[in-house]
Amino acid sequence: MGDTLGxxxxxxxxxxxxxxxxAVAGTAMGAGDSIPRSELGWDxxxxxxxxxxxxxxxxxxxxxxxxxxxxxxxxxxxxxYVRGLNRALAALAGIRSGEVDASLIxxxxxxxxxxxxxxxxxxxxxxxxxxxxxxxxGEPTGALAEAIxxxxxxxQAFTAQFQAAAGAVEGSGWAWLVHEPLADRLxxxxxxxxxxxxxxxxxxxxxxxxxxxxxxxxxxNRRKAYxxxxxxxxxxxxxxxxxxxxxx
Ligand SMILES: [Fe+2]
Numbered sequence: 001m002g003d004t005l006g007x008x009x010x011x012x013x014x015x016x017x018x019x020x021x022x023a024v025a026g027t028a029m030g031a032g033d034s035i036p037r038s039e040l041g042w043d044x045x046x047x048x049x050x051x052x053x054x055x056x057x058x059x060x061x062x063x064x065x066x067x068x069x070x071x072x073x074x075x076x077x078x079x080x081y082v083r084g085l086n087r088a089l090a091a092l093a094g095i096r097s098g099e100v101d102a103s104l105i106x107x108x109x110x111x112x113x114x115x116x117x118x119x120x121x122x123x124x125x126x127x128x129x130x131x132x133x134x135x136x137x138g139e140p141t142g143a144l145a146e147a148i149x150x151x152x153x154x155x156q157a158f159t160a161q162f163q164a165a166a167g168a169v170e171g172s173g174w175a176w177l178v179h180e181p182l183a184d185r186l187x188x189x190x191x192x193x194x195x196x197x198x199x200x201x202x203x204x205x206x207x208x209x210x211x212x213x214x215x216x217x218x219x220x221n222r223r224k225a226y227x228x229x230x231x232x233x234x235x236x237x238x239x240x241x242x243x244x245x246x247x248x
Contacts, residue, residue, distance in 0.1 A: 035120070035123050035124065035127065039052055039123065039127070040052075040120075040123065041082065041119070041123070048086045048089070048090075049082050049085050049086055049119060050082065051074075051075075051078060051079045051082045052123065054070070054074055054126055055126055055127060056130070056131060058070045058071050058074075060130075060131045061129060061131060061132070061136070061233045064132060064229040064230065064232045064233050065129075065214075065215075065218070065229070065230075065233060066217060066218045068217055069213075069214070069215065069216075069217045069218060072213065072217075073122075073209075073213055073214060074122075074126070077122075077211075077213050078118075078119070078122040080115075080118075081115045081116075081118030081119045081122065081194075082115075082119050083115075084111060084114070084115030084118070085112065085115040085116045085118075085119050087111070087115070088108050088109075088111040088112035088115055088116070089112065091104070091108040091111070092105070092108050092109070092112065095108065113195050114193060114194055114195060115194075117193075117194035117195035118194040121174060121191075121194050121207060121209070122209070124204050124207055125207055125208070125209050127235070127238055128206050128207060128234065128235055128238055128239065129230075129233040129234065129235055130233060130234075130235040130237075130238070131233065132232045132233055135235055135237060136232060136233035136234060136235055137231065137232040137233060137234060138236060139155055139236065140155070140236040140239060140240060141236065141240065142240050143240060143243060143244065143247075144205070144236065144239055144240040144243045145240075147179075147186050147243060148186060151185055151186040151187070152186070158177070158186075158188070159231065161188050162175060162177060162188050162206075162208075163224070163227050163228065163231075165188050165189070165190050166190075166208050166210050166223075166227045166230075167210075167223055167224045167227055168190070169190050169191070169192065169210050170192060171192060171193075172192070172193060172210070172211040172212065173190060173191045173192040173193060173194075173196075173197075173210060173211070174190070174191040174194070174207050174208060174209055174210060175188065175189070175190055175191070175207065175208050175210065176188070176189050176191060176198075176204055176205070176206065176207040176208075177204075177205040177206040177207075177239070178199065178202035178203060178204055178205055179202060179203045179205050179242075179243055179246040179247070180199065180201065180202045180203075181201070181202075181203060181246050181247065182201065184247065186205070186243075187199070187202070189202070191207075203242065203245070203246035204242065205239050205242045205243055205246070206234060206239045206242075208227060208230050210223060210226075210227070214226070
């Protein structure tokens, strides 16, 4: 009742996961399990997604990720994905009610996948970083450190693969450390755009955005320098927590 999108929040997220929202988030988990529901930006009153604030100041990741990049990235690019997600959900509701041409369902479903994944990916990205020396950087500890050593041979070997994957994403996309819960294995995957080339059912542990909007102001074409600098702001405590959630 009063649901302008024709679906409640849980249904919306379920649909997002099923259609590839954060396909990295995968059908096994859905976004809600890796991001506290209160941080997902769902406005239960308006029945639409909103853009949550960054979990730290815009300049908190300096000098590795600059303030201007963070402002544009969060306030413009991420905000655009939220708008696109809401637009797609509204259009699909319109298809259900007969107010939107049903022959456009393929278009709007693709829009849902792209923008919904863009929204969730960025939430995961922001939460996956912390100011250098204040929760960011260093090496993983605990269960995640053990799993990385088991599945990649060493932290150094993991880092080399992760950075190489990030550096070699063709066009715009991401690199992710993910956990495949059925076999309890970690793997590194590339993702083109916000949702292509993922592996079904895996849960995100750590991701780096390698769209040019994530680094071009400071690093220009030197993506590898940005990827290397990213290691100084990785929030390994958060990553370890996501592994625990994935294994639960
Ligand atoms: Fe981005």
